[in-house]
Amino acid sequence: MKIFIDTANLADIQKALELGIVTGVTTNPSLIAKEGLDYYTTLKKIASMTDGPVFGEVKATATLAEDIIKEAREIYAIAPKNMVVKIPMNTEGLKAISALKKEGIPTNCTLIFSANQALLAALAGASYVSLFVGRLDDIGQKGTDVVSEVVDIFANYPDIHCEVLAASIRTPMHVTDCAIAGADVATIPYNVIMQMAKHPLTESGIERFKNDYIKVFGE
Numbered sequence: 001m002k003i004f005i006d007t008a009n010l011a012d013i014q015k016a017l018e019l020g021i022v023t024g025v026t027t028n029p030s031l032i033a034k035e036g037l038d039y040y041t042t043l044k045k046i047a048s049m050t051d052g053p054v055f056g057e058v059k060a061t062a063t064l065a066e067d068i069i070k071e072a073r074e075i076y077a078i079a080p081k082n083m084v085v086k087i088p089m090n091t092e093g094l095k096a097i098s099a100l101k102k103e104g105i106p107t108n109c110t111l112i113f114s115a116n117q118a119l120l121a122a123l124a125g126a127s128y129v130s131l132f133v134g135r136l137d138d139i140g141q142k143g144t145d146v147v148s149e150v151v152d153i154f155a156n157y158p159d160i161h162c163e164v165l166a167a168s169i170r171t172p173m174h175v176t177d178c179a180i181a182g183a184d185v186a187t188i189p190y191n192v193i194m195q196m197a198k199h200p201l202t203e204s205g206i207e208r209f210k211n212d213y214i215k216v217f218g219e
């Protein structure tokens, strides 16, 4: 499973990339708005920080396929080498994804909450589908079950070339469960990546090694 970082915070992206395990960056209008910088400038800066895929979403104000397509072209043009355009799941979005596929513009269909939505997006030509695990958990539906369903469905059809991207990740357990489910990618907030690396027994073990070493060999 690949790990992307889910943020538009440039400092966190830099720190995450330095770990050597993060190979992509996902954003969305809320994450970019939180940073308070220009939308396209933020995407351009992020795309310059990595050779991996960078995901820029069409603004929530674009609702008709023709407007989504127009804006998707603009976002893709920011960094054609690694930009993937995020398009929310609905019928206008599917029309746009299908048209953009013909133009060779890679898309990620986002805000997906069901296997049927993911299937439609893949058939429309999306390169990725973003399944929102945390938001399903928020309403009492097990988000990682949908990840499993989509992975199993896509595995039935070798001609479906669409990556399952687990999103709305809130805890290290979400990451574990998505990996067990076979997601191709998990896009993870910086703080959750940090939590994943930690374990109290590791920290106490390091402390004991250090103390035992110092007792015999000194500092």
Ligand code: G3P
Pocket (backbone or CB within 6 Å): 006, 026, 028, 031, 132, 134, 135, 167, 168, 169, 170, 187
């Ligand atoms: O990748 C989508 C993610 O940013 C949404 O997360 O916590 O707002 O559901 P959340």
